[in-house]
Amino acid sequence: MAEGVAIVGLVASIATLVDLSAKVLSRQRDFASNFSDVPQSFRSLWTQLPLLTATLEHIQSQAQTRQLPDDVARALKAVVDSTSEQVSIVQTYLSQVLPCDDASKLERTLKALKSLAKEDKLQEALEKIHKSNDLLISHQTTRHVDTGDRILEELSKLSVTLVASSKSYGVCLGRAPQVAADAFIGRTSELQQLRDWLPPKSQPDGQRIISIAGMGGMGKTQLSLAHVRDCADHYSSVFWLNAKDEASLRQNMAALSVIVFPESANPVAASTDDEKVNVDKVQRWLSDSQNDRWLLIFDNYDDPRLPGMDGFTGYDIRTYFPHRAQGSILITTRSWRLPFAKQLLLKKLEGIEQSLAVLAVRSGRAVDGDASATKLALRLDGLPLALATAGAYLNQSADSFDDYLELYNNSWSDLSQHSRGPVDYEERTLYSTWNVSLQQVRSQDPVAAELLKLMAYLDNQDLWYGLFQQELNDAPAWWVEMTKSRVRFNQAISTLHGYSLLEIGEGGYSLHTCEHDWTLEYLNHEIDQEKCRIAVRCVAANVSWESEAEYW
DSSP, rough: OOOHHHHHHHHHHHHHHHHHHHHHHHHHHHHHTOSSSOEEEETTTHHHHHHHHHHHHHHHHHHHHOOOHHHHHHHHHHHHHHHHHHHHHHHHHHHHSSSTTTTOOHHHHHHHHHHHHHHHHHHHHHHHHHHHHHHHHHHHHHHTTTTTHHHHHHHHTTTOOOOOOHHHHHOOOOTTTOGGGGGGOHHHHHHHHHHHHGGGGGGGSOOOOEEOOTTTSSSSHHHHHHHHHHHHGGGSSEEEEEEHHHHHHHHHHHHHHHHHHTTTTSSSOHHHHHHHHHHHHHHHHTTOOTOOEEEEEEEEOOSBEETTTTTTTOOGGGGGGGGSSSSSEEEESSOSSTTTTTEEOOOOOOHHHHHHHHHHHHHTTOOEEEHHHHHHHHHHTHHEEEEEHHHHHHHHHHHOOHHHHHHHHHHHHHHHHHHHOGGGGGOOOHHHHHHHHHHHHHHHHHHHHHHHHHHGGSSSSSSSGGGOOOOOOOOOOOHHHHOOOOOHHHHHHHHHTTTTTTTTTTTEEOHHHHHHHIIIITTTTTEEEEHHHHHHHHHHHSSSSSTTTTOO
């Protein structure tokens, strides 16, 4: 395996400093062998540089045998580079202050006077060499688990930092969906909550982590970008990151190094090691105590892998947070279970007026007093993606609101698969956005996926535990597993709720109308006879006979 970039850089820096130190020692000793009046400022180098060289050679040996973690190697490289700068200053003074071998007594005296004139700058350089030497020796004699962080802490005392620009970068949205300001409708209270919770002024000290959680198609990304339009001037920099999977997030984080470290970062990482180096540099920059007014948007973190959530494809997003708890972090997710974030639950648009406004903007048509538009808006039940998709379709066709409603009711699958979603939803359709969640559910709990498909044959409202507690002859294995205890049933419900595919209310469960359409028209495009029979048995077992009191 090729050596890591951090190790290669450290070895090269050490070689440069060792060579430079040898030249300084040689020049000083040549002079001292002939003259006894060596300026006092240089005498400490006789002990400092040989000790420094021996320590460097030992560290170099460790680096070449891969005994140093990458973060420690980077921190040590910063120390070595800083020390090289100070030794170069000393070398420059040597050429200006120490006389050549054939200089007269007067010349030597004048040179010594020059030395005294420059004593302050020289002493500063020598003092930094001494402190760096102590730090390097300390590293060799103590092996703490937080060695890299300790070195960086000591570097800050020496005014040595990793080179990065301290500029404000403004709004950097990269490849985030582009949402026209007039296409974002409503969400006034949610925007106010973000204004109250997220900007630096809301909590001057510490880190602010907010998650916007809701089912696919609720407009979580659009809300996060609306907040940026609303409050961009509250932040020094705003960065959007695609968090749909770990590979995408890592690439996005590494790409930020090109913005933050324009002189040293490669636009395209040559290897995974390079990518990790760039991610680490960005995390350190975000951890700078003088750089705490930024906003990071982690978009579409829909498959968390956290304690109690062991998805096969997920990952822990906290790995990519800055090392220092500061700044503002906004996460959009379908998961309701991010314990480290303050949660903003995003639900359907309330009020028919907002749904009509979405249809009007997206379709470019007037909807005031249009009964057909009202019927369509009611049918789509406040789901932003469904409303935006309908508007986009009508914008590109001569069909009426009634025509679209008929297609939706009678040709759902055909309409969904052959009409493109809005650009700001990355052209996702209703079926594709929920398919992603279903795949994640299936990877965690196949029983929960089967339960969701069963719900297609029931009403989408007022479902309850007792409805599913029927003993069936020749029941499928998933049904036997799900009904063996209330705890097991609740586990399946919790998985569906965790990915925003099910709402839990007091005493019951429900699905959004459009999602229920998807379960029947897409998941059960061909009728599943077995699940249909189970649904009939469940309903029948809960219907009272006419002879019973209050049977209705």
